[in-house]
Amino acid sequence: MIQAAQVASKFTLFTHHAKTFPNLVTALRNSMLRTGVFTDEKTAEEQVVQVLNFDIHLVKDFRGRRYIERVTECIPIEAKNEYTFDYRNEKTLEGKFNKFFDNATNYFTKITNNELYTYRNIMEYVDGKYVITNPITDENIAAMRLNMSDEDLEEFDKFLNKNWGIKPKKSEYNEEQIESKRGRRKPTTKI
Numbered sequence: 001m002i003q004a005a006q007v008a009s010k011f012t013l014f015t016h017h018a019k020t021f022p023n024l025v026t027a028l029r030n031s032m033l034r035t036g037v038f039t040d041e042k043t044a045e046e047q048v049v050q051v052l053n054f055d056i057h058l059v060k061d062f063r064g065r066r067y068i069e070r071v072t073e074c075i076p077i078e079a080k081n082e083y084t085f086d087y088r089n090e091k092t093l094e095g096k097f098n099k100f101f102d103n104a105t106n107y108f109t110k111i112t113n114n115e116l117y118t119y120r121n122i123m124e125y126v127d128g129k130y131v132i133t134n135p136i137t138d139e140n141i142a143a144m145r146l147n148m149s150d151e152d153l154e155e156f157d158k159f160l161n162k163n164w165g166i167k168p169k170k171s172e173y174n175e176e177q178i179e180s181k182r183g184r185r186k187p188t189t190k191i
Contacts, residue, residue: 122134
């Protein structure tokens with residue numbers, strides 16, 4: 001399912017039984033490890049996080065009613081190169097050591113930091129009604145806008161403005177840039 005979501009289509013739907021979003025990521029990661037294709041937890045989790053855009057979590061109450069409890073967006077955390085090469089400009093040994101220790105601190109922070117994603121609820125069912133909570137990220141808004149008809153785009157822009165004060169704007173990214181930003185690559189055909 002993860003592999004198909006990476007290359008097969010613009011979206012993939014599937015069901016799961018995880019109670020929370022982190023439980024969903026963990027369960028999918030562990031399933032990938034069990035297949036034997038991955039041996040490293042971090043790499044398997046990165047693959048999962050790259051394809052999970054939204055989780056629509058349904059529940060069944062004690063009366064047997066099913067409803068959407070929440071819609072959660074997965075936000076991959078981008079690894080940034082925060083190393084400095086300023087040590088070359090330092091005149092003193094003490095200055096060079098300080099820059100070295102800054103880089104060492106960044107390195108060890110990256111190695112020990114296991115957070116590959118964050119998540120936030122976009123909509124929640126509260127006291128019998130749906131409440132719009134956090135805004136969708138710019139990257140997902142841009143990707144969603146690329147795949148809408150003119151009528152849907154107009155309604156979506158109204159929704160964004162009404163609920164989060166986000167003004168309609170031309171997409172900052174083309175489809176290839178969005179896929180690249182989310183860590184996915186579209187297959188290219190060479191002639």
